[in-house]
Amino acid sequence: MSVDKSTVARIAQLARIKVPEEDLGALADELSKIIGWVEQLDEVDTEGVAPMASSAEGTVLRQRDDVVTDGDCREAVLSNAPKTTKGYFVVPKVIE
Amino acid sequence: MTEKNMIAGRTGDWEVVIGLEVHAQVISQAKLFSGAGTSFGAEPNEHVSLVDAAMPGMLPVINKVAIEQAVRTGLGIKAQINRFSVFDRKNYFYPDLPQGYQITQFGDPIVGAGEIIIDMKDGESRTVGITRIHLEQDAGKSIHDMDPSSTYVDLNRSGITLMEIVSDPDLRSADEAAAYLTKLRAILRYLGTCDGNMEQGSMRCDANVSVRKLGDELGTRCEIKNVNSIRFAAQAIEYEARRQIEVIEGGGTIAQQTRLFDANKGVTRSMRSKEEAHDYRYFPDPDLLPVNLSEEFVEEIRRTLPELPDDKKRRLVDKLGLSGYDADVLVAERATAEYFEAAAEGQDAKTVANWVTSDLFGYLNKEDLDIADSPVAAKQLGALVGLISDGTISGRIARDVFTEMCATSKDPAVVVEEKGLKQISDSGELEGIVDEAIAKGPAQVEQYKSGNEKIIGWFVGQVMQATKGEANPQMVNEILRKKLSE
Amino acid sequence: MANLTDLTIAEAQAGLAQGEFSSKEITEAHITAIEAARDLNAFVTETPERALADAEASDKRRAGGDVGALDGLPIAIKDLFCTKGIQSTASSHMLEGFIPSYESTVSSKMVDAGMVMLGKTNLDEFAMGSSNETSYFGPVLNPWKRSSDDQSLVPGGSSGGSASAVAARLCLAATGTDTGGSIRQPASFCGIVGMKPTYGRCSRWGIVAFASSLDQAGPMTRTVRDAAIMLQSMVGFDPKDTTSSEMPVPDFQAMLGQDIKGLKIGIPSEYRVEGTDPEILALWDQGVKWLEDAGAEAVEVSLPRTKYALPAYYIIAPAEASSNLARYDGMRYGLRADGENLAEVYENTRAEGFGNEVRRRILMGTYVLSAGYYDAYYIKAQKVRKLIADEFSAAFETVDAILTPAVPSAAFAHGEKSDDLLGMYLNDVMTVPASLAGLPGISVPAGLSSDGLPLGLQLITKAFDEETLFRVADVLEQSAGFTARPGEKA
Numbered sequence A: 001m002s003v004d005k006s007t008v009a010r011i012a013q014l015a016r017i018k019v020p021e022e023d024l025g026a027l028a029d030e031l032s033k034i035i036g037w038v039e040q041l042d043e044v045d046t047e048g049v050a051p052m053a054s055s056a057e058g059t060v061l062r063q064r065d066d067v068v069t070d071g072d073c074r075e076a077v078l079s080n081a082p083k084t085t086k087g088y089f090v091v092p093k094v095i096e
Numbered sequence B: 001m002t003e004k005n006m007i008a009g010r011t012g013d014w015e016v017v018i019g020l021e022v023h024a025q026v027i028s029q030a031k032l033f034s035g036a037g038t039s040f041g042a043e044p045n046e047h048v049s050l051v052d053a054a055m056p057g058m059l060p061v062i063n064k065v066a067i068e069q070a071v072r073t074g075l076g077i078k079a080q081i082n083r084f085s086v087f088d089r090k091n092y093f094y095p096d097l098p099q100g101y102q103i104t105q106f107g108d109p110i111v112g113a114g115e116i117i118i119d120m121k122d123g124e125s126r127t128v129g130i131t132r133i134h135l136e137q138d139a140g141k142s143i144h145d146m147d148p149s150s151t152y153v154d155l156n157r158s159g160i161t162l163m164e165i166v167s168d169p170d171l172r173s174a175d176e177a178a179a180y181l182t183k184l185r186a187i188l189r190y191l192g193t194c195d196g197n198m199e200q201g202s203m204r205c206d207a208n209v210s211v212r213k214l215g216d217e218l219g220t221r222c223e224i225k226n227v228n229s230i231r232f233a234a235q236a237i238e239y240e241a242r243r244q245i246e247v248i249e250g251g252g253t254i255a256q257q258t259r260l261f262d263a264n265k266g267v268t269r270s271m272r273s274k275e276e277a278h279d280y281r282y283f284p285d286p287d288l289l290p291v292n293l294s295e296e297f298v299e300e301i302r303r304t305l306p307e308l309p310d311d312k313k314r315r316l317v318d319k320l321g322l323s324g325y326d327a328d329v330l331v332a333e334r335a336t337a338e339y340f341e342a343a344a345e346g347q348d349a350k351t352v353a354n355w356v357t358s359d360l361f362g363y364l365n366k367e368d369l370d371i372a373d374s375p376v377a378a379k380q381l382g383a384l385v386g387l388i389s390d391g392t393i394s395g396r397i398a399r400d401v402f403t404e405m406c407a408t409s410k411d412p413a414v415v416v417e418e419k420g421l422k423q424i425s426d427s428g429e430l431e432g433i434v435d436e437a438i439a440k441g442p443a444q445v446e447q448y449k450s451g452n453e454k455i456i457g458w459f460v461g462q463v464m465q466a467t468k469g470e471a472n473p474q475m476v477n478e479i480l481r482k483k484l485s486e
Numbered sequence C: 001m002a003n004l005t006d007l008t009i010a011e012a013q014a015g016l017a018q019g020e021f022s023s024k025e026i027t028e029a030h031i032t033a034i035e036a037a038r039d040l041n042a043f044v045t046e047t048p049e050r051a052l053a054d055a056e057a058s059d060k061r062r063a064g065g066d067v068g069a070l071d072g073l074p075i076a077i078k079d080l081f082c083t084k085g086i087q088s089t090a091s092s093h094m095l096e097g098f099i100p101s102y103e104s105t106v107s108s109k110m111v112d113a114g115m116v117m118l119g120k121t122n123l124d125e126f127a128m129g130s131s132n133e134t135s136y137f138g139p140v141l142n143p144w145k146r147s148s149d150d151q152s153l154v155p156g157g158s159s160g161g162s163a164s165a166v167a168a169r170l171c172l173a174a175t176g177t178d179t180g181g182s183i184r185q186p187a188s189f190c191g192i193v194g195m196k197p198t199y200g201r202c203s204r205w206g207i208v209a210f211a212s213s214l215d216q217a218g219p220m221t222r223t224v225r226d227a228a229i230m231l232q233s234m235v236g237f238d239p240k241d242t243t244s245s246e247m248p249v250p251d252f253q254a255m256l257g258q259d260i261k262g263l264k265i266g267i268p269s270e271y272r273v274e275g276t277d278p279e280i281l282a283l284w285d286q287g288v289k290w291l292e293d294a295g296a297e298a299v300e301v302s303l304p305r306t307k308y309a310l311p312a313y314y315i316i317a318p319a320e321a322s323s324n325l326a327r328y329d330g331m332r333y334g335l336r337a338d339g340e341n342l343a344e345v346y347e348n349t350r351a352e353g354f355g356n357e358v359r360r361r362i363l364m365g366t367y368v369l370s371a372g373y374y375d376a377y378y379i380k381a382q383k384v385r386k387l388i389a390d391e392f393s394a395a396f397e398t399v400d401a402i403l404t405p406a407v408p409s410a411a412f413a414h415g416e417k418s419d420d421l422l423g424m425y426l427n428d429v430m431t432v433p434a435s436l437a438g439l440p441g442i443s444v445p446a447g448l449s450s451d452g453l454p455l456g457l458q459l460i461t462k463a464f465d466e467e468t469l470f471r472v473a474d475v476l477e478q479s480a481g482f483t484a485r486p487g488e489k490a
């Protein structure tokens, strides 16, 4: 399947990356090339095969005890923030 | 005439179809995937770990209790427990969603289909299907009104465990929706899996509402987001249904959209943000493995389930002889039911039920108190009923004793003793007083003998006056009847 | 006394133990070497003061007789590991200036073992690349040059800074991370040993995530023994990483110096990938001979879906990455660009913060996960992944290890493949299959190309069988007798 400019624009918007109009064409070509190449997977018969999501598959999900062991580290949480005040992260105005 | 549960429009009756998605905060000490605490009312960003803030390289580790609580809730609504479930990522950007995705369960939730029986005011019951319950992370909180040009973000809630409880589109009126929420909250509280505190946000409701003419296909639905009280949910649904009917009857069509309920104006309105196409790109979270539950694990939780409202009601009616109405009132809240059962232990259950639902509730309502804060302990109320049953005091005196107990929290026996309220149950003493009353009213005796049985009240009055109300009324009645028939 | 920067870890340990030199001396030697080799651009952040403090503390511990497994050894850490109090960038503008308040589990174990922290090595941005040309902080140079020209060569990627630094004797060893070959491929390009353990051996906690189901840390050293020593201090169960393994950790060094008589070595013909340098295929044949001469039995094995590993990887890794990198949004840390409103701040931040390759992979990942494509691409790739893992399992029913080339070519020049997207991706064709299956693999320098560049051979074993991996790698290393060094024209 080839990817067109409007598709690139749509996924760039989903990924929240500004892509200048003049880059759309080149990106569409690159992605089309990669997509066309990965589509060779269609040659593989995967009928009835269970998808493998992790190399750790088959081991059990370990669970924590319900104990408070973390938090209360506001300084560490905020220390790299571009902007904070009164213990809050300050971000651009969100308009609902 | 409009059928029950239908809304009359200009073009005929409309049926409202409602499905509810409830986000219930799981009761636990720590968050779903981090060890930060969950208590309410902390300073901003205090209960936040590096995991909750999605710092680079941080990884989720699941809280055992979150899984237990979800399974417990599932068992409480007689649902299918899925022994295999998967955590997925739901990808979207929002400043209070630090990871850029919410960890939730999409394709394989931990709990499948179940049901809840709702009790309507007219005494009828209906079964509402539950589609599923899944576990997911809460987001943080965005505060828009502290600064004109910025939004403040507090991540204390980020990563707190939520159960999303999704109902089938089985509800047909705002009242039914309210009854559903009330019952669901009661079940969660009985189970101890959610405190149901809607004001603090530990239970929130999204309502999917559509309307149709009876027998038609489902209409286009609108989703009302994040309603935070049962009353508001009912108001929002009622408003939204009428709005949709008006739009359709005016020749318009309903656009599928997300709406907010404005509690001040009592209206729903479309969220202003542009309706971008949502594409959450769900996929299994590669940081987590699937959840596999053993049968023993599920059975162990089943063994420890408390008696739930429906079963308790059945027992109160069948075994204790309460009316269905009283039983409903008593089981509606776990705390009330527990109070009642403690009070009724060894006492006449129906009398205790009356005292709880009328006198005690009356007092608590008037004083705006929770049953947990009642000045009269359950055992004390039981003892009061005991004093009536064994004839120590009359029902009328008991009301005075109760008033004193409310004021002082004293045991009823102590109040009776201190105030000298013990009733006269000595038959010899009472016979003498009755004789005096009979002697005072020969005319009334005649009336009685000629068939006016009601006149007996006059004699009772005389006896009560003579004893300052302390005579055992039952005994007085018995002695009077015996002597008057002689 | 030998040049202190030429020592292996094992030699340095012995010298420190015998008091031939102090940690301070060996550390100073490396700091000097790093300063002299800045043109390699191997480091994003040098931490000489920290290194000297570590060294002095180590010398003090040693005087007290209490030393850890890596005590006093100057080591570099790939800048994908978060290090407490030290800028940790993933070689991205997005994280420039980001100073973690925490230390990754792996580096923390190494600190506990007494390592001397020399600094943070350069890498492809967010570990996405095979040539270290995508770093925001500039490309890394390979210390090797072709005998035929003087062009600067790439060190491979993404752990190119680590590979270059180890090869150029700027550190005794360095950490790497490997998602599709990011340890093994640069190791091969730089003539060093690069080892990726079984998925789950090393905790991923505190390592900037690229593709969570594939990422694995590992050692980059100059000898197999050094890799075993260093790995020992990196691995172990971590309750903070649900995918980290509780399997018992063997003594890796104990497997060295043993013979491989009777071991069966699988030779998969599918690794004769079209376009592979014939010299590499010849080296591979030589490798088979060496192992046979050492008493192993070479066995043909078939891994028919090998050619599909790379396309599957280029669906799975970008998909996971597109989600893993969503947290870099300018809200809580890292770069925040200007914008008129929130949407613009997001989009400008991520446009400025990410380089071209990262952007391309995020878009690719977003695409394959988006509505309507998920099953056709993502699920399909995971099914292929399962088949590939199953093929390996089947092969390991008959063989103890698999020998393949590590890379299809020797190091190439800067800019040589920049315009050839798929050609660049092909760098990982030999390493990606084991990554998808979560298996341990090691690249051992085995020879030089006719142009004087190092070439590596790769060994793969079944999951959690690093013992066999080291045992065979040791024999391979002995047989190859690779002693060439960068900077010496053949």
Ligand SMILES: [Mg+2]
Binding pocket: B021, B164, B206
């Ligand atoms: Mg929902």
Ligand SMILES: [Zn+2]
Binding pocket: B023, B136, B164
């Ligand atoms: Zn939800």
